Amino acid sequence: MRFIATIKDIAKYLGVSVSTVSRAMNNHPDIRQETKEEVLEAMRKLNYTPNAVARSLIQRKSYTIGLMLPDITDPFLSAVAHGVEEVLSDGGYQVVYGNTSKRREKEYNFMMGAAQRKMDGLIVTSDFMDREMIDLIKRLDIPVVFMRRRPPEELEMPFVDVDHYKGSCQALDYLLSLNHTRIGFIGMPETSYTGKERYRAYLDTLSKNGLTPPPQSRVVGEKTYASGYESMGRLMKAYPEMTAVFAANDILAIGALEWLAEQNISVPGRISVVGFDNLEVSDLHWIKLTTVAQPRKEMGRKAAELLINMVQEDGLSPPSILLDTELIIRRTCAPVR
Amino acid sequence: MRFIATIKDIAKYLGVSVSTVSRAMNNHPDIRQETKEEVLEAMRKLNYTPNAVARSLIQRKSYTIGLMLPDITDPFLSAVAHGVEEVLSDGGYQVVYGNTSKRREKEYNFMMGAAQRKMDGLIVTSDFMDREMIDLIKRLDIPVVFMRRRPPEELEMPFVDVDHYKGSCQALDYLLSLNHTRIGFIGMPETSYTGKERYRAYLDTLSKNGLTPPPQSRVVGEKTYASGYESMGRLMKAYPEMTAVFAANDILAIGALEWLAEQNISVPGRISVVGFDNLEVSDLHWIKLTTVAQPRKEMGRKAAELLINMVQEDGLSPPSILLDTELIIRRTCAPVR
DNA sequence: CTGAAAGCGCTTACAG
DNA sequence: CTGAAAGCGCTTACAG
Numbered sequence: 001m002r003f004i005a006t007i008k009d010i011a012k013y014l015g016v017s018v019s020t021v022s023r024a025m026n027n028h029p030d031i032r033q034e035t036k037e038e039v040l041e042a043m044r045k046l047n048y049t050p051n052a053v054a055r056s057l058i059q060r061k062s063y064t065i066g067l068m069l070p071d072i073t074d075p076f077l078s079a080v081a082h083g084v085e086e087v088l089s090d091g092g093y094q095v096v097y098g099n100t101s102k103r104r105e106k107e108y109n110f111m112m113g114a115a116q117r118k119m120d121g122l123i124v125t126s127d128f129m130d131r132e133m134i135d136l137i138k139r140l141d142i143p144v145v146f147m148r149r150r151p152p153e154e155l156e157m158p159f160v161d162v163d164h165y166k167g168s169c170q171a172l173d174y175l176l177s178l179n180h181t182r183i184g185f186i187g188m189p190e191t192s193y194t195g196k197e198r199y200r201a202y203l204d205t206l207s208k209n210g211l212t213p214p215p216q217s218r219v220v221g222e223k224t225y226a227s228g229y230e231s232m233g234r235l236m237k238a239y240p241e242m243t244a245v246f247a248a249n250d251i252l253a254i255g256a257l258e259w260l261a262e263q264n265i266s267v268p269g270r271i272s273v274v275g276f277d278n279l280e281v282s283d284l285h286w287i288k289l290t291t292v293a294q295p296r297k298e299m300g301r302k303a304a305e306l307l308i309n310m311v312q313e314d315g316l317s318p319p320s321i322l323l324d325t326e327l328i329i330r331r332t333c334a335p336v337r
Numbered sequence: 338m339r340f341i342a343t344i345k346d347i348a349k350y351l352g353v354s355v356s357t358v359s360r361a362m363n364n365h366p367d368i369r370q371e372t373k374e375e376v377l378e379a380m381r382k383l384n385y386t387p388n389a390v391a392r393s394l395i396q397r398k399s400y401t402i403g404l405m406l407p408d409i410t411d412p413f414l415s416a417v418a419h420g421v422e423e424v425l426s427d428g429g430y431q432v433v434y435g436n437t438s439k440r441r442e443k444e445y446n447f448m449m450g451a452a453q454r455k456m457d458g459l460i461v462t463s464d465f466m467d468r469e470m471i472d473l474i475k476r477l478d479i480p481v482v483f484m485r486r487r488p489p490e491e492l493e494m495p496f497v498d499v500d501h502y503k504g505s506c507q508a509l510d511y512l513l514s515l516n517h518t519r520i521g522f523i524g525m526p527e528t529s530y531t532g533k534e535r536y537r538a539y540l541d542t543l544s545k546n547g548l549t550p551p552p553q554s555r556v557v558g559e560k561t562y563a564s565g566y567e568s569m570g571r572l573m574k575a576y577p578e579m580t581a582v583f584a585a586n587d588i589l590a591i592g593a594l595e596w597l598a599e600q601n602i603s604v605p606g607r608i609s610v611v612g613f614d615n616l617e618v619s620d621l622h623w624i625k626l627t628t629v630a631q632p633r634k635e636m637g638r639k640a641a642e643l644l645i646n647m648v649q650e651d652g653l654s655p656p657s658i659l660l661d662t663e664l665i666i667r668r669t670c671a672p673v674r
Numbered sequence: 675c676t677g678a679a680a681g682c683g684c685t686t687a688c689a690g
Numbered sequence: 691c692t693g694a695a696a697g698c699g700c701t702t703a704c705a706g
Contacts, residue, residue, distance in 0.1 A: 004478070006699055017677045022701060032675055047476060052453040053399060054699035056390045058682045064433070064454075072422070078415045085409070085436040089443070094450055096401070097434040099422040106426070113431055116389040117401075139384060141341070225621065258622040284562065285595040286623035343683055354693045359685060369691060391683035395698045676706085682699105690692085 005048040014042050025050060056118065064094045065307060066114045066122045070102045074223065075279050076249075076296055077125070080147065083300025084123060091308050093120070104128040111136050121307045123147060127191060143310035145303050149193040158310075158320040160303040162294040164194050164276075167325030168201030171246055171274040171292050174327055178335045180244040180272060181211055185218045186231045186256060187248045198248045198276065217242065221252050228255020236265075243336045244272040250279045250291055257287060257332070268334035278328050288331040295323050342385040351379050362387060393455065401431045402644060403451045403459045407439045411560065412616050413586075413633055414462070417484065420637025421460060428645050430457070441465040448473050458644045460484060464528060480647035482640050486530040495647075495657040497640040499631040501531050501613075504662030505538030508583055508611040508629050511664055515672045517581040517609060518548055522555045523568045523593060524585045535585045535613065554579065558589050565592020573602075580673045581609040587616045587628055594624060594669070605671035615665050625668040632660050 011018045016035070023031045024039035042048075056062040065088055069077050081097065088095050096119065098110040107128055114122055115136075121143040126133070129152050137144060137155060144151075146159035175183055185202045188195030199218070206213050216238035221227035228251060235245065236259075247253035253275030260267050267273055275282060278293035302321050310316050348355045353372070360368045361376035379385075393399040402425055406414050418434065425432045433456065435447035444465055451459055452473075458480040463470070466489050474481060474492060481488075483496035512520055522539045525532030536555070543550050553575035558564035565588060572582065573596075584590035590612030597604050604610055612619060615630035639658050647653050 007701095008699075018700080019677060019702080020675090023676090026701085030675060035675080049449070049452045049476075051394075051455060051699050052450075053390050053393045053455050054682090055701075056682095057388075057394055057684085057699085058701050060682080062390060071419070072409065073412075073415050073419045075410075075412065075415075078410050078412075081434075082408070082410045082436060085434065089435065089446070094433045094435070094454065096431050097404075097418075097422065098426065098431070099419060109426070112386070113389075115386045117431065118388060118390050139386075225617070254621070261622050280562070281618050281621075284591070284618075284623075285598050286621075345683075355684080356686080356693060357691090360692090363685085367691060372691080388683050391698090392685075393698095394683085394700085395685050397698080678705090680702090680704100682701090684698085686696090688696100689694090 005046040006051070007048075010039070010042050010046055010048050013046060014038060060118070062118045062120055063092055064096055064117065064119050065304075065311075066096045066098060066110065066119045066124075068098045068100060068107065068110050068122065068124045068126065070100050070125060070127060072097065072099055075281075076277055076294075079296035080300035080303075083297035083302075084304045085300075087301050087304040087308070091304075093308070100127070102127050104133075108133065108136065111140065114142070115140050121145075121311045123303050123307055125149065143307055145307045145310070147299065147303050156317055158306055158318055160299055160306060160321045160323070162299065162323045162325050164197035165201045165204075167276065167292045167294065168198045168246070169205050170325060170327045171276065172202060172205040174290075174329070175244045175246065175272060175274060175333065176205070176209055178244070178272065178333060180336050182239070182242045182244070183211075183213065183217070184235045184239050184242040184245040185213070185248070186228065186235060186245060186252050187218060187220050188223065188252075189220055195248055202246060214239065221255075223249060223251050225251060225255040225258065228252035228257075229259045230255075232256035232259040236263075242271070244274070244333070247273065247275050250275040250277040250282045250289060253289055253291065253332075254281065254287060257289070268332050269337075272333040272336075274333060283330070290330045290333045291328050293326045293328050299323060342383040343388070344385075347376070347379050347383055347385050350383060351375060397455070399455050399457055400429055401433055401454065401456050402641075402648075403433045403435060403447065403456045403461075405435045405437060405444065405447050405459065405461045405463065407437050407462060407464060409434065409436055412618075413614055413631075416633035417637035417640075420634035420639075421641045422637075423634075424638050424641040424645070428641075430645070437464070439464050441470075445470065445473070448477065451479070452477050458482075458648045460640050460644055462486060480644055482644045482647070484636065484640050493654055495643055495655055497636055497643060497658045497660070499636065499660045499662050501534035502538045502541075504613065504629045504631065505535040505583070506542050507662060507664045508613065509539060509542040511627075511666070512581045512583065512609060512611060512670065513542070513546055515581070515609065515670060517673050519576070519579045519581070520548075520550065520554070521572045521576050521579040521582040522550070522585070523565065523572060523582060523589050524555060524557050525560065525589075526557055532585055539583060551576065558592075560586060560588050562588060562592040562595065565589035565594075566596045567592075569593035569596040573600075579608070581611070581670070584610065584612050587612040587614040587619045587626060590626055590628065590669075591618065591624060594626070605669050606674075609670035609673075611670060615663075620667070627667045627670045628665050630663045630665050636660060 024036045100106040125147045151157045219235040221231035275291035282289040361373045437443040462484045488494045556568045556572040558568035612628035619626040
């Protein structure tokens with residue numbers, strides 16, 4: 001272990017009190033300019049780095065924010081994380097990142113860690129919001145902003161999200177404008193908030209247009225290409241009259257496109273496909289997926305900004321933010337023939 | 338601010354000393370089983386959570402590890418991060434993630450933060466390793482493992498990486514085995530270690546086979562589809578006799594494939610393409626890129642394991658780890674005609 | 675403007 | 691087995 005200078009060392013070195021050193025490095029007004037410069041100089045000379053954990057202990061502020069995600073490998077979420085990191089690190093906060101793999105236990109542990117580590121705030125895309133988890137969050141007593149899901153009612157906390165419902169309606173309305181009436185849906189599991197919203201939009205938009213999708217028009221998959229591929233196969237078999245499909249996310253949509261390509265089913269000739277997310281891959285030459293774009297990085301930035309405000313102004317409960325989606329028309333949709 | 342119980346509160350509540358409470362929660366042997374249970378019970382009743390920052394201060398151990406990456410949005414790196422997080426969180430460490438965007442200043446700030454926050458260790462994919470940065474790392478005096486680059490010589494620290502040189506040779510040898518002799522190279526900027534290694538392999542392998550690539554056979558791009566696309570255009574123009582191209586990463590390769598497809602240049606009929614990374618997209622139906630796979634998540638896991646060992650056994654300097662690559666043959670290469 | 679003292683919430687020898 | 695005391699490295703009233 002090498003010698004590490006503390007505030008005492010530099011006080012001793014200069015023959016001043018630790019209070020003076022502290023004041024010098026914290027830009028406290030009650031200090032003579034000259035003294036301050038001497039101290040700063042000594043700090044440099046002794047290679048002094050202030051100990052942030054000691055400071056945290058006394059200030060009850062750790063300048064760390066927790067970011068809880070189900071899977072950083074998901075291109076959507078990694079973009080969000082990028083946005084979060086950008087504004088947080090600019091604001092002097094460090095971001096502690098936790099991957100939950102959608103496992104309740106990992107979510108719980110992360111929250112517990114946040115409590116013990118005295119994190120200043122949390123950005124959370126939680127999947128499990130049962131009694132115990134809600135109580136934990138309450139007990140934490142720190143600002144939390146939710147992402148991609150609404151907070152439970154009794155938790156008065158803001159969220160940042162995109163309007164999944166409205167965004168999905170855009171996609172469906174577009175399909176309808178192309179005269180499709182037999183539209184299939186490849187969705188996400190019921191547990192996911194976004195999955196539910198996108199499905200609700202599907203149902204509502206169709207029924208608003210006097211259409212009642214048959215039960216076999218919907219199929220559920222995971223967020224993988226393989227699942228999209230396999231889901232498309234199932235859907236086509238169950239609902240062969242279908243002329244268009246709305247996939248709840250781009251990964252699923254692209255998997256579906258793969259299946260269609262392999263079966264030599266023409267897109268958009270025979271089947272139109274719309275996705276949701278507008279991932280980078282979706283714009284690739286062979287894919288050119290028509291989809292609904294969400295401002296992913298922006299979402300992360302907004303969440304971080306909101307949280308910083310809450311951390312800085314204690315008790316502040318700013319309004320939630322609903323970002324706009326945009327329909328990106330590319331080449332996977334055509335009028336029904 | 339709500340009331341938050343401290344160790345003192347629970348000591349007072351029970352009429353015991355704080356030492357006793359401390360011993361109870363830290364599984365110290367010197368405590369009666371009964372007393373211990375009473376304490377644990379009280380902790381639960383008072384909703385007590387130990388303050389990890391106080392503990393860190395005294396133990397000089399924060400149970401946090403820094404992970405510095407240029408861009409979490411890069412699918413390769415997000416997989417690495419995922420592996421890192423998995424083993425670190427299982428080991429009770431929290432991971433503080435810093436995005437550097439390849440900016441020296443952000444790297445520097447992150448390192449500084451690591452020093453102040455008394456992080457226990459660092460996993461680092463650094464781009465800038467000048468004098469000042471090296472001194473900073475030395476000054477940190479904590480275990481560091483490097484990823485995707487070698488540490489500067491004077492820093493005796495291990496790294497975890499794939500053998501980019503050997504991996505690239507696999508790709509080139511394969512092309513050579515298909516009788517290609519006019520092979521182009523789409524590379525990465527000189528600043529990147531991996532870029533240099535892959536280029537070196539290109540040069541060596543060709544010359545080992547009596548081939549001397551003309552200067553115009555090499556073109557340099559960024560890690561984006563657009564850059565791959567544009568690079569391929571330049572390369573084709575500069576080196577039209579070329580029958581195959583080795584792209585230093587899959588993103589570049591896929592961008593190149595896009596350009597080729599758009600120009601109706603047959604792959605692998607007229608041009609063979611090999612990439613490096615084996616991203617998920619590379620296996621998509623329309624792409625089926627022949628490429629060199631690296632175990633990305635594994636890489637993260639190994640780095641984390643190495644680091645935990647170093648943190649736990651002070652002064653330990655374990656050997657570096659070089660993981661194997663694997664040539665994945667798909668559909669973008671064919672024998673030269 | 676400067677310093678001495680108390681204290682943040684813990685852990686850890688040291689006595690008993 | 692238990693407790694009193696010192697101390698981790700800082701900040702922050704409080705005096706002067």
